[in-house]
Amino acid sequence: MTTKQRMLTGDRPTGRLHLGHYVGSIVNRRALQRAYESYFIIADLHMLTTKNSREEIAAAGARAREMVLDGLAAGLDPELSVFYLQSAIPEVAEINTLLQNLVTVPRLQRIPSLKDMARDAGKEEMPYGLLGYPVLQAADILCVKAHAVPVGKDNAAHVEVAREIARRFNALYGETFPVPELVPGEVPTLVGTDGQAKMSKSIGNVIYLSDSAEEVRRKVMAMYTDPNRVRADIPGRVEGNPVFVYHDAFNADRAEVADLKERYRAGRVGDVEVKTKLAAAINAFLEPMRERRAEYEARDGFVERLIVEGTERTRAVVRQTVHDMREAMGLNGIYAGFRRACGVPVG
Incomplete structure (x- = not known):
């Protein structure tokens, strides 16, 4: 029997990572x-919000498979990872019901990311399920009694609700759950290729982990940069420039990045x-992921078995x-x- 603490994280099957x-x-x-004992949720109930x-x-199954492939390609070890489908565990809904009276509506309404999600989805009014998204997320985290939750900046406020x-x-009922710890990313939010918002599937300003080399090149060459720099001999702004944000995040040649920044600021290099x-x-950066993805994809039924098991x-x-x-509650x-x-x- 494992003595490791547990980690829970995951994504909605709304598209590729x-x-x-x-x-x-x-x-x-x-x-x-x-x-950690690592659980990765395929959050298809969250998708419904x-x-x-x-x-x-109908498309969620294929997207779930692609999402798991993305995770494996990115380096998740199938021997260490428990991938599971949220909607196939009906007990999560019961946990959600038992937890929903432990948080107030005003508390949920103060979470800004929910309004952003509704706007991005084209919703004029917020669905009840979307308002309760953090409660269901708390049920996901607490259902496996997770100690650690590595998530992006957008979900930080949701994890805090789970902690509360x-x-x-x-x-109220005695020690039942560990209080989960948020594990933030080193790059809290990656700006989209358009420079106008965070990288988001719904907006389409993304570079996918599964993109081909040509797709990456095409998207990068179309990226937003310093709008005031109309010629290469004009000094440019590096800070907040999406192209240099990506260089900092993904270019392993630090000397090259430093040289490009110096010349960009001096107006001695073109976009x-x-x-x-x-x-x-x-x-x-992506080539090793492409190779791993191809290896896993070639193993017939492998991803499906991972999800079922x-x-x-x-x-x-x-x-x-x-x-x-x-x-603990005395319901039994x-x-x-x-x-x-009677x-x-x-029993």
């Missing part, structure tokens, strides 16, 4: 996977050279958590009392 996911949480998932058409639901709920549950070298750096393993853990919660005793009153054995 991108560089923003990598710097926000995947790099930490990879670094922490040996230290903004994408709930029959077409979106865990503390309130423990205070074409800066972007060409960035495309080469990102492709060098991981889901069954996780459901056993979650069932135990539901039992622990009901015992209510029906047991009625059974005893002379029905209590």
Whole structure:
């Protein structure tokens, strides 16, 4: 039996994973996977808060498979990783119900990312499920009694809600949950290729982990840069410039980055050279992922088995958590009392 603490993180199956996911949480998932018993959720119930058409639901399976492949390609070890499908564990809904009275509506309304999610999804009004997104996320974290949650900046406020709920549950009913710790990424938010917002699938300003070398080159050459620099001999701004944000995050040649910054500030290098070298750096960064992805993709049924086995393993853990919660709250005793009153054995 494992003595490791647990880690929980994951993504909604709304599309492929991108560089923003990598710097926000995947790099930490990879670094922490040996230290923790690692659970990775395919959060298809969360997907329903903004994408709930029959077409979106029908596409979730294929997207889930691609998402797991992205994680494996990025360095998650299948021997150390438990991938599971959220909707295949109905006990999570019960945990969500048991937790939802431990947080107030005004507390949830103060989370700015929920309004951003509604706006990005084209919702004029916030669905009830989206307002409760952090409570369901708390259920995800607490259902496996996770100690660590490596997530991006957008989810930091959600993890704080989970921490508050865990503390309130423990205070009301006795120590049942560890209070999960947020593990932030080194690059909190990666600006999109358009320079106007964070990298986001819904906006389309992304470089995917699975992009080909030519796709990366095309996207990089079209990237937003210093708008005031119309010629290469004009000194440019490096700070906040998306091209240099990406160089800092993904170019392993630090001397090259320093040289490009110096010449850019002095007006001695053009955007074409800066972007060409960035495309080469990102492709060098992604090439090992492409190779790993091809290896896993060639193993027929491998990803599907990972998901099925991981889901069954996780459901056993979650069932135990539901039992622990009901015992702590005293809920199990209510029906047991009625059974005893009727002379029905209590199992």
